[in-house]
Amino acid sequence: MKQLIMKNISKSYGPVHALNRVHLNFSENGIYGLYGRNGAGKTTLLNILSSRIFADTGTVTWDGRDVVRHPEKIAASCCYMPEKHLFPGGFKISRLLSLAQQAFPDYSKQTETRLCRAFHLNTGLRYNQLSGGFQSIFRIVLGLASNAPITLFDEPVLGLDAVSRDRFYQELIHAFSEHPRLFIISTHLISESADLFNEAVIIHNGEILRQAPVEALLSNAFYVSGRASDVNTFLKDRTVLGSQDVNDLKTAVVEGNLHTEKPIPGLQFSSLTIQKLFIQLTADPGGQESDHE
Amino acid sequence: MNKIKASLAYNMRVYWQMSLWYLWIYPLSMGLTYFALIQTRIISVESGSLIYRIWGSVVFLFAIFIRFKEDFEFLLVLSNTRWQIFISRLITALGFSTLFSVLIVLERVLVDHFNRILGYQNITDPLHRFAPYTVNPAMQFFYFLVLCCCCCAAGMWLGSLFYRFGNKFMSAFWLLFSAFLLIMFPMMMWTLHQKSLLIRTLSAIGQFLSHFHVAAASGTLLLLAVGFSALFWLNIRRLPQQ
Numbered sequence: 001m002k003q004l005i006m007k008n009i010s011k012s013y014g015p016v017h018a019l020n021r022v023h024l025n026f027s028e029n030g031i032y033g034l035y036g037r038n039g040a041g042k043t044t045l046l047n048i049l050s051s052r053i054f055a056d057t058g059t060v061t062w063d064g065r066d067v068v069r070h071p072e073k074i075a076a077s078c079c080y081m082p083e084k085h086l087f088p089g090g091f092k093i094s095r096l097l098s099l100a101q102q103a104f105p106d107y108s109k110q111t112e113t114r115l116c117r118a119f120h121l122n123t124g125l126r127y128n129q130l131s132g133g134f135q136s137i138f139r140i141v142l143g144l145a146s147n148a149p150i151t152l153f154d155e156p157v158l159g160l161d162a163v164s165r166d167r168f169y170q171e172l173i174h175a176f177s178e179h180p181r182l183f184i185i186s187t188h189l190i191s192e193s194a195d196l197f198n199e200a201v202i203i204h205n206g207e208i209l210r211q212a213p214v215e216a217l218l219s220n221a222f223y224v225s226g227r228a229s230d231v232n233t234f235l236k237d238r239t240v241l242g243s244q245d246v247n248d249l250k251t252a253v254v255e256g257n258l259h260t261e262k263p264i265p266g267l268q269f270s271s272l273t274i275q276k277l278f279i280q281l282t283a284d285p286g287g288q289e290s291d292h293e
Numbered sequence: 294m295n296k297i298k299a300s301l302a303y304n305m306r307v308y309w310q311m312s313l314w315y316l317w318i319y320p321l322s323m324g325l326t327y328f329a330l331i332q333t334r335i336i337s338v339e340s341g342s343l344i345y346r347i348w349g350s351v352v353f354l355f356a357i358f359i360r361f362k363e364d365f366e367f368l369l370v371l372s373n374t375r376w377q378i379f380i381s382r383l384i385t386a387l388g389f390s391t392l393f394s395v396l397i398v399l400e401r402v403l404v405d406h407f408n409r410i411l412g413y414q415n416i417t418d419p420l421h422r423f424a425p426y427t428v429n430p431a432m433q434f435f436y437f438l439v440l441c442c443c444c445c446a447a448g449m450w451l452g453s454l455f456y457r458f459g460n461k462f463m464s465a466f467w468l469l470f471s472a473f474l475l476i477m478f479p480m481m482m483w484t485l486h487q488k489s490l491l492i493r494t495l496s497a498i499g500q501f502l503s504h505f506h507v508a509a510a511s512g513t514l515l516l517l518a519v520g521f522s523a524l525f526w527l528n529i530r531r532l533p534q535q
Contacts, residue, residue, distance in 0.1 A: 052369055053533040071374040075296070078372050086366040088307070095306075102299035103371040148372070 002028040002063040004049065004182060009058035011044055011206075017122055018044040019055070020206040026182055028149070031172070033197035033214075034186035037282050041206040042186040046152050049184070052078035062150070071222060079104060081139040083155040089128030093138060096127060096249045097145075102155055106147035111175070115141040118167060132159040135171035140168055153185045157193075158277040165189070169170065204282045221277055222258035226267040227249040234267055242280035253280045296373050299415045300381035303371075307364065308389055318395075319347060342413040347400045348437065350393050351444045356418050358386060358448030361456045366534060375529050382449055383522060390441030397437045398430055427507050439514040448520035453528045456535060 011019040018041045026032055036042045046051040049060060051067050051074050057256045062072075067074040067091065087096060101107045116123055119137045130138060130225040136159050143151050155167045173196065176183065187193050194200065194214050202210040202217075210217055221241060224234055228250040235243075235252055243252035261269055272280075294512045327343055330336040336343070408414070427433050455463040485491040 047534065050372075051374075054531060071376070075372045075374045075377070080370070080372070082370065086370050088303075088363055088367055090310075091306075099303055099371065100298050102302065103296050103373070105295060 002149075003061075004028075006045075006049070007059050007061070009045075009048060009055045009060065011041075011048060011053070011055050017206050019048070020112060022058070022203075022206070022208055024201065024208060024211060026184060028062075028182055029180040030197055030198040031176055031183040031185070033190075033193055033200045034184055034203065035188075035190055035200060035278055036186070036203035040203045040282070042203060043154055044206075045203065046154050046184065049150075050074065050078050050152055052080070052082075074150070076105070077149040077183045078152065079143055079146035079150070081143040081154065081156065083158060085127075086133060087127045087135075087138075089140065090126055092124065092126050093121065093130070094123040097123065098139075098144040099228060100142050100146060104146040104148055105113040106149075106179075108145050108147050108179075111147070112141060115144060115171060118171070119164060133161065133164065136160050137164065142173070144171055147175075147179050148181070150184075153183070153280065155186060155188070157187060157189060161248045165192065169193065172196060190275040190278055191273060202278060202281055209281050217277060218272055218274060219257055219259070221253055221255055221272050221280075222261070223251060223270045223272060224254055224267055225249065225270075230264075230266045234264065241277075242283060253277070296371065296377050297381050297384075299371055300368050300377060301384055303338060303367065304364065304381055304385040307360075308357060308385055311360075312389065312392070315350060315353050319350070336413060337392055340414070342408050343404045343411075345397075345401050345404055346529065347393075348397050350397070351437075351440055354389060354393060354441050355444040359444045359452040359455070361449070361452030362535075365453075365529070367438055367530070369534055375532065379526050381528060382525075386445035386449065390438055391447055393441050394434050394437040398434050401433070402430075423455045429495065432507055432511075435509045436514075439511050439518055443514045443518040443521065446518045448526060450521050450525040450528065453532065457528060457532055459535070485510040 006022055006024040009019055009022040010017070022041075024045075034042050034045065044053070048055050049067075051060075051071055056069060062074050062077060065073045077279070078230040086136075097112055101109060101112075117120070121134060121137050121141060127135065127138070136156060140153070140156050143156070144154055157168055160168065161269065169192070172183065172185075197214060199211060200214050200217060201208060212220075214251065224231055226234075226249070228245060228248055231243075231250040231252055235254065239255040243250060243257060253276070258269055258271055263269075323346060327336070330341070335341060364382075365378060368381070373381070428434070451466075455466070482491060485494050
């Protein structure tokens with residue numbers, strides 16, 4: 001099975017460390033969600049994976065080949081739809097799609113036609129005549145129709161209404177089942193996208209905090225709440241991801257398996273959502289302290 | 294190969310759209326100018342003639358090939374490698390150089406023809422010393438082809454440098470360029486004049502240009518074109534998207 005592997009990747013922009021010794025593995029057939037706060041390093045990571053920019057240290061390999069030394073390997077397999085508008089504004093959508101058809105060897109014209117119809121994308125318009133939402137739709141159509149073995153989306157649902165977002169999620173699953181491949185999708189809409197992903201990658205301040213299936217992430221953390229003194233006793237010798245005090249009551253997020261915990265009188269245990277876990281993992285320490293107060 | 298074809302289709306379309314502006318504005322403006330000059334008898338059978346001007350399009354080619362950012366970033370979206378981008382740009386440059394070289398030769402044939410049937414003389418204006426026209430059309434075509442290629446390659450290299458080093462570098466470059474044209478060059482001329490060397494210098498330059506060896510110049514321009522292309526490749530080989 002082919003793998004896209006990042007080893008010890010670091011990247012700085014002047015004094016800003018965008019990525020810091022990142023190690024990641026992506027399997028050939030899987031949908032990966034990339035979660036991170038603004039400026040966490042998601043776009044930098046995707047840019048390095050697709051060889052748009054180059055890491056300061058470390059290597060990226062696809063099928064065992066270094067993508068910097070063998071750029072043709074990644075170029076032949078990768079379709080990256082960036083968040084930035086990098087399309088010539090004066091070109092008609094139909095012309096851009098026909099260029100994409102020429103460029104991507106597995107491109108599916110049928111998928112393109114079906115998606116354009118499903119999303120009501122007018123291919124007679126020029127790119128700069130499209131609204132922000134339709135520009136996102138255009139990128140979705142191109143990315144899904146490309147059938148590229150590695151398809152990367154940076155914020156694909158930016159500016160999309162709820163109906164179009166839902167349609168995208170359905171089409172993504174459809175594309176994956178029709179033509180299994182590697183999808184890496186960065187998004188801020190954690191709750192609504194979590195069910196799509198085989199694995200979630202949580203990145204914060206240029207470092208990978210977690211890479212695991214969503215279920216595994218959620219089964220490894222839970223809420224505990226009750227009187228502050230009881231909760232504090234329970235938290236002894238445990239890894240606490242975050243906590244919040246309200247008067248005499250306390251709620252904490254703890255690492256561990258909820259199902260292996262025995263009931264303790266006065267304490268309530270409950271499961272987390274992926275969004276809550278993300279917030280606990282990536283919230284500013286200062287913000288948490290203020291919550292305590 | 295598919296990617297290079299797609300890049301070529303894109304590049305050709307972009308540069309064709311830009312060239313179309315030149316290709317309709319130039320004949321229109323020249324036609325109107327000649328019409329006015331003939332009507333006011335500034336050009337007549339006794340004096341004056343239609344002259345060749347389109348060789349100035351080499352400057353136009355240089356200018357349009359400075360365009361880099363939009364093309365580079367879009368071609369990366371189409372998952373081209375830097376090498377594929379380089380090759381497609383090079384082929385585009387060669388294509389447009391050929392087109393403009395053909396037009397330059399064609400203009401000469403047309404202008405000579407019209408001068409003959411209208412009874413005008415063939416005048417070589419001073420600017421033509423920089424664009425030598427030989428009696429051999431094949432040699433003339435080759436000379437302009439390498440001149441156009443050289444200008445395109447220099448434009449591509451400069452465009453990629455602007456992209457790599459950003460707006461400050463671009464501003465500094467044009468500032469220096471303007472400073473040379475507007476301040477340093479006139480000062481140099483003034484200094485030569487003060488030392489009574491201006492006439493000697495100009496006549497030496499004139500002497501050199503009037504004995505211009507087209508074949509030797511073509512060879513030199515070919516080397517320069519290869520050199521600029523190599524520099525362009527060296528610059529984009531590991532060029533990150535900004």
